[in-house]
Amino acid sequence: MLLSPACERNKRPILALLQTWLPERARVLEIGSGSGQHAAFFCATIPGLTWQTSERLAGLATLQGQLADLAPQDLAPGAALPEAICLDVMAAKPWPSGRFNAVFTANTCHIMPAMALPALLAGARQVLEPGGLLLLYGPFQDGGVHTAASNLSFDTHLRSLDPAMGVRDALALKRQAIALGLEPLADVAMPANNRTLIFRAGARNGQQADS
Secondary structure: OOOOHHHHHHHHHHHHHHHOOOOOOOEEOOOOOOOOHHHHHHHHHHHOHHHHHHHEEHHHHHHHHHHOOOOOOOOOOOOEEEOOOOOOOOOOOOOOOOOOOEEEEEOOOOOOOOHHHHHHHHHHHHEEEEEEEEEEEEEEOOEEEOHHHHHHHHHHHHHHOOOOOEEHHHHHHHHHHHHHHHHEEEEEEEEEEEEEEEEEEEOOOOOOOOO
């Protein structure tokens, strides 16, 4: 069984954040679900939540196996955990159809190459309903300035493993998001020098967001 210590440490602070920001009976798409621990925990705790997990092809079978043993009684009333889907933000394969109240991803931005981040933002914008939220959890820097020495060390470690990885610049992400129609709403401090960047999707051409 795949177990992520990071997921175990951060699941409760993220839960508190979701309970603050998500609407009732929210439909959420998670990018890079990994072990599925977040999905299982949130669906066991938040009534009415529909949490769509996803993973790249290489990790999809593991994710599906992790979630296969969950029984309906393991979920909160009205919660749903559909079968995991294959999703790679850099692939030509389209994102899922339908509209989501939120797109969530944790600890993926620093693993993806920087060139993948605009694709992540654009894909999220595509599947979010007007007013829907994009939530990016993880360590971030601001214009080359790290918020903690531990994040600088982590950034150095990541780049030593693969120069394409690294702690991302929140200011640059916000500029990219604005250009794609995603409004920065909040930058929430989280435990262990992490943050959650929250963006809201505006109305598409010919649409008006609910007031």
